[in-house]
Amino acid sequence: MAGDSGSMPMYEKIFQTLRERINKNEYKAGERVPSEKELCNEFGVSRITSKKALKMLADEHLIVRQPGRGSFVADANSLVMKPFELPQTVRTTGKKRIIGLVITHFSDMYGTELIYGMEEASRDHDAFLVVRRSFGIPELEEKAIQQLLGLGVDGLIIFPAQGEYFSAEILKLVIQKFPFVMIDRYLKGIPASSVSTDNIQAAKEATRYLFGLGHRHIGFLAPPPANTTAIEERIEGIIEAHVEQNLLVNRELWMETITSTMPNVFDPQARIEDVDRLVEHLRQHPQITALFAAEYNIALLVEEAAGRLGLRIPEDLSVICFDSPEPHEGCRITHMRQNQFSIGKQAFENVLTMQGNEQPITRILLPAVLVTGRSTAQVRK
Template identity: 45%
Template sequence: MEPLYKQVYQSIKKNIINGQYAAGDRVPSEKELSDSFQVSRITSKKALELLVSEGLVFRQRGKGTFVSEDSTDNPENDVKETNKFLVGLIVPDLDDSYVSKVVSSIEEAANHRCFVILKRTNGSIDKEADAIRQLIDFGVDGLILYPAHAEHYGSEILKMVITEYPFVLIDRTFKGVAAAFVSTDNIRAAQQGINHLFELGHEYVGVLGPATAETTTVVDRFNGILRAYEEQNRIVNRQLWCSDLKKSLPSSISKDIKPEHDVEIIKEHLQKHPEITAIFALEYNIAVLAKRAAEELGLRIPEDLSIICFDAYDNNLSGWEFTHLRQNEKEMGRLALNRLLEMMNGSSSIKKEFLDVELIEGDSTRPIH
């Protein structure tokens, strides 16, 4: 069975070809089609957009949608078919290797299937809202959104939920938002990371996280660590944890913060807790700062201090790399696009998909048995 928007589209197209709607006639509006076919405004909007893309109708702002002059010249309708969707992709920035790989995977998956328009927000909630409005006003059929660092979602996201506009969240979601999303299983991944340190004999593990610690991604990673302690009947000492680091946050938040700021915080933390033998950095950039802080204190990695983190920098010419949890960015992008295409084709189910990580043993950890 064809998607609802295709059924509406075919009905109007048929009426244009058989002359029921002559050149210059106004066709029903989104609301009129919605009422007539008992479908959502989003569905009727898609139907009209497809007619516009084929040249059968044209829109006049403030007046409506009208039949094109040449749309009925050929009864067989020799207009070139173009069923490719237009997808909006919103990300914080492309400076992060992880985000760049997700974007690349989406573009690769979109090849010959749809067109992608990319917008960057620099991690700003306001820019994110503007990007959503601009892309929807431009006429994209759906959105893939990598949300900015925030505990709460913005009004534009809520509008998409209420209007059933097709969109998929990647990497993180929001509490109380009924939205499709694709993410790493951060709870399980963090468990895997801390358990690796336990297996190496580390009992005093310092956990380093970003200052904005209320995103679902970061919360899940903290919770995964707690679960690992609980399952192994170990006592958690949160005094060894530090979540005051800001340089790894998006540029809209951290642009005026120098790396030295976080390096000094980490140095003070390590000096305050000399019993720490391993660091679990919840983000790659934090691991880089932790390594620098340790070395400035005269600590050797991994002889004196082990470090494990999420992700790693692929273009590392030195050959040295962190022991890290590699996320499956390629699969994340592919699944996000496939899910969005399903939704734009009429699927209404909200899927939440979680991906496993792979533990890569690098040069930054060692056993201390």
């Protein structure tokens, strides 16, 4: 490529090459693109040149740059147009109502059933649902909200990218009293309706179940709690269950630094590092007889770590988590199954009831159900 550099600047060639790879899905939405240093090595250019190429991609809304983390392919559906490019007059009276959903990500493990519930509610009420993913990246979340507002949606359902720091776009919705409902999380101290699982009660029930099997040295595995109010509530439920039994919580047995399962982490190396840390954690705390994972994908990390240590599940180590893509009958991992379908349906219906009315702020909590699998057993004496 360097031979014809006189006809086109190298930064533009790099830009066109990366754009072509994105268009061909060599880099898919949410995946990391090569860093400035990696581009330097691949194309034999300076950091200034590679940086300029990445800036051009960002200006074209093809990637989102995250300081300290890298650059990621933007969701083409969300960012194909610039914010508010469509006029606010798109919606006219008499047309069917449109509700926008901004969600970090969805899969069989969590999220798909939420959307099924919303779709059923949309059919029941002769309305439409438009979905945009943020991949847990705040900038993508803000752009998705702007995009949907530009389309003239009648309301929004938001699964926030973060739990501690909410985006300016969400706060604008609160100030402007625009109809929206949060799912899975809620805004502390800010008037906004939400629909979620009763995480405190669910975590308490799961911990009681482990106590009933004789487990007393229980580790809890989760991402950093500050990232979601749901995790904070599950921690509260675990602590309350210990208090009921007059037991002290030994948080030295906990790991709250799992990052590879978070929706905004795309580096396969992160999973390897999480498993390595889990192996070391279990070595340092051999008294652990059960692990409570905040989500199913973390439970899978436990299986891998236990296998490396020669620990058998459930004979040597019981494992319980939230949610599972497996059916109720004969499931492998014991879990608290959230009623995602009802959460999605109620969230959609709540947004519709806000139309043209001054509605009171509501927080709806739905129960989770304990589904016993093959990953938990009576503690060995």
